[in-house]
Amino acid sequence: MAQHGIDPTAPLTGEPTKKTKRKLAKELRTQLISFTFMIFLTTIAFISIASDAIPTGFAIPFILLLACIQVVLQLYVFMHLNERGNGWQNAMIWTGVLIAIPTVASLMLLLGIVKF
Amino acid sequence: MSYAKAQSKSAVWDWLTTVDHKKIGIMYLVAGAFFFALGGFEAILMRIQLMFPEASFLPAQTFNELLTMHGTTMIFLAAMPILFGLMNYIVPLQIGARDVAFPFLNSLGFWLFLFGGILLNLSWFFGGAPDAGWTAYVPLSSEYSGTGIDYYVLGLQISGAGTLIGGINFLVTIINMRAPGMSMMRMPLFTWSTFVASTLILFAFPALTIGLLLLMLERIFGATYFAVHAGGNVVIWQHLFWIFGHPEVYILILPAFGIFSEIISTFSKKRLFGYSAMVFATLLIGFLGFMVWAHHMFTVGMGPIANSIFAVATMAIAVPTGIKIFNWLFTMMGGRIQFTTANLFALGFIPSFVMGGVTGVMLATSAANYQFHDTYFVVAHFHYVIIGGVVLGIFGGAFYWWPRMFGYKLDEKLGKIFFWMFLFGFHLTFFVQHFLGLMGMPRRVASYLDGQGLNDMNFISTIGAFLMGVAFIIFVVNIFVSMKNRETSGDPWDGRTLEWTIPSPTPEYNFAQTPLVRDVDAYWHEKYEGDGKMKAAEPLGDIHMPNGSILPVIISIGLFISSFGFIYREHGVIWVAILGLAITFGAMFVRSIKEDHGYHIPVEEIKNDKGGK
Incomplete structure (x- = not known):
């Protein structure tokens, strides 16, 4: 019987091309910038709670907003959702978010305690 | 494993270990048909009890168990698995694939469903079946029910995992396994509706899983999510259940819509009217299906604004559904309509389903809903959409794809007797229930008093249920009587889509060569623009197959x-x-x-x- 295909688990050999090298360097730069930015966001979140500069009523939605930014950055930069060929993954994730929002909102608000 | 070894298994071992989507599809159909018969039997027992006022055919407790198991069985163990069976068999053939994306998981999904279903039904023999309705509202299910509810929670959890696995499998299959040229907008409507239904499964079933988990923790480990005396809230369960439950009815109806699109187009000898509008309407119904669950809870007391929002969103669903109904009518218009049994089911579906849709809009009117809630009007409504939509779709699909799946045609004459008897029995059973509901008969009651004007219509309803039962027996007889009508051409209906291009019986590798798709209705295009055969997208070669597994x-x-x-x-x-x-x-x-x-x-x-x- 004929040999069927090559072993996909075999380690890669040889040097990457110039194009790949440039791409990798660019990706490294983006990731470093995002990483720094995310540490900056975390610091702000920490400071806004640790110091009493911001009233609690504002601080909670504020750090939730920062958390949302971090999640999006995490997904797009570090989990490579921004790369080509991820259209379906993007569509599915955002559909899930879109469906989760009314779910969470109703479980918080529409429990019959307060009438709307 | 070698090819010779894979061919030499005994029949039983082969079916237990198979990962072939066609065999798994047939197992889904057989198991689903068994549970369908069981659920129908439970329904007839209930109708006998309600035939006369203050009857004593069944004790009230047994009646509660029957109504719970009838609903649960029909939704989770009959309708969904039968649709899964059709999807499993047909979708890979329609997109020109050799199997689903994850054959092993496909098999796992089936066995999880089957053992979940068996577990649920074993409750009959071990201390009583679940008795809190298929919705299992708390605190009835958490504090006032016996072990039956434990069977319900665990049985549904296991079969739900199987369904989730199956849904994900279809999504990946449809996204990744299409033949060359088969773009998303060239997919047959049944594949499209399977895709949307699988998306709904992906997003809706986690809510059920969580709801059942909370109920399980509450019952087994003494958690207090729903216990009001400990600061819990019973409405949490209703939200979680219906966030799953409402998309669930679209998971059932969308594949049926897909089946009708195939049947109507084939038997009108016309391309489906408004293909892209049909796809768009399917997507829109799927999306809106997630935004309307609270219309099951209008009387809970969420407040007038919340009720209004959900009422308007619910009525909005009538728009894409109307688009689909008109597209089917326009597909038939000017076509050469053949009145085969499969097409009769499609034609019977349109008026029946529209009636169910209209009562749906009535129920969506939140102010009027206070009157309809928990009466037989609701029972009539959802049986009109589920029997008039899903069950007619399943039978239509069965008659349409039977030659593809089993290599013989079902007898048309018996089929037509079955169709008319079933349709007549169905309307006889449920049409009068609208009026029973409007007269104030509550649903889920084991009996009613004499002299309230409910006697005649309940009697009529029961006669209709008997007719449906007899009709189903005729269908089963038809399966065995027709076995002699061998069908060898592979294309008995002058089909339009890829599943009719392969010889009968279907070879285990489906396509000797992956076909090249050049249009919507790929086979029809080749018949009228090409030489009547699919172009191949690859040379003939060895075909890789997955191993079976126990x-x-x-x-x-x-x-x-x-x-x-x-x-x-x-x-x-x-x-x-x-x-x-x-x-x-x-x-x-x-x-x-x-x-x-x-x-x-x-x-x-x-x-x-x-x-x-």
């Missing part, structure tokens, strides 16, 4: 065994639960470390099948 059965049996340990935890048998989980995880571990490369069907075999060309 592990899905073992994984499912492990969960089945462990459920008993949890149900009878108070009898000190928690070790049974641990043993079952050990079996499951052990089998999963074996699956993870065992290398499994499948085998190849040699090209000579494929040439033999094609008649030695």
Whole structure:
């Protein structure tokens, strides 16, 4: 019987091309910038709670907003959702978010305690 | 495993270990048909009890168990598995694939469903079936029910995992396994509706899983999510259940819509009218299906603004559904309509389903809903959409694809008798229930008093149920009587889509060569623009096949065994639960470390099948 295909688990050999090298360097730069930015966001979140500069009523939605930014950055930069060929993954994730929002909102608000 | 070894299995072992989407599809159909008959039998018992006022045919407790099991069985163990069976068999053929994306998971999904279903039904023999309705509202299900609800929670949890696995499998299959040229907008409507229904499964079933988990924690470990005396809230369950429950009815109806689109287009000898509008309407129904669940809870007391929002969103669904109805009518207009049994089901579906849709809009009117809520009006409504939509779709699909799946045509004459009897019985049963509801008869009651004007219509309703039962028996007889009508051409209906391009019976590798798709209704295009045969997208060669495996059965049996340990935890048998989980995880571990490369069907075999060309 004929040999069927090559072993996909075999380690890669040889040097990457110039194009790949440039791409990798660019990706490294983006990731470093995002990483720094995310540490900056975390610091702000920490400071806004640790110091009493911001009233609690504002601080909670504020750090939730920062958390949302971090999640999006995490997904797009570090989990490579921004790369080509991820259209379906993007569509599915955002559909899930879109469906989760009314779910969470109703479980918080529409429990019959307060009438709307 | 070699090709020769894969061919030499005994029949029983072959069916237990199969990962072939066609065999799994047939197993889904057989198991689903069994549970359908069971659920129908339960319904007839209930109708006998309600035939006369203050009848004593059944005790009230048994009646409660029957109504719970009828609903649960019909939704989870009959309608969905039968649709899954059709999807499993047909979708890979319609997109020109050799199998689903994850054949092993496909098999696991089936066995999980089957053992979940068996577990649920074993409750009849061990201390009583669940009795809190298919919705299992708390606190009735958490504080006032016996072990039946434990069977309900664990049985649905296991079969729900199977459904989720199946849904994800279809999504990946449809996204990744389409033949060259088969773009998303060239997919047959049944494949499209399977895709949207699978998306709904992906997003809706986690809500059920969480709801059942909370109920399980509450019942087994004394959690207090729903216990009002401990600060819980019973409305949480209703939200979680209906966030799952409403998309669930679209999971059922969308594939039926897809089936009708195929049937109507084939038997009108016309391309489906407004293909892109149909796809868009399907997507829109799927999306809106997630935004309307609270219309099941209008009387809970969420408040007037919340009720209004959900009422308007619900009525909005009538728009894309109307688009679909008109597109079917326009597909038929000017077509050469053939009144085959399959097409009769499609034609009977349109007025029946529209009636169910209209009562749906009535129920969506939140102010009027206070009057309709929990009456027979609701029962009439959802039986009109589910029988008039899903069940007619299943039977239409069965008559349409039967030659493809089993290699023979069902008898048309018996089929037509079956259709008319079933349709007549169905309307006789449920049309009068609208009026029973408007007169104030509550649903889920085991009896009613004499002299309230309910006697005649309940009697009529029961006669209709008997007719449906007899009709189903005729269908079963038809299956056996028709076995002699061998169908060998592979294309008995002058079909339009890829599943009719392959010889009958379907070879296990489906397509000797992956076809090249050049238009919507690919086969029809080749018949009228080409030479009547599909162009091949690859040369003839060895075909890679996955190995069969017994592990899905073992994984499912492990969960089945462990459920008993949890149900009878108070009898000190928690070790049974641990043993079952050990079996499951052990089998999963074996699956993870065992290398499994499948085998190849040699090209000579494929040439033999094609008649030695």
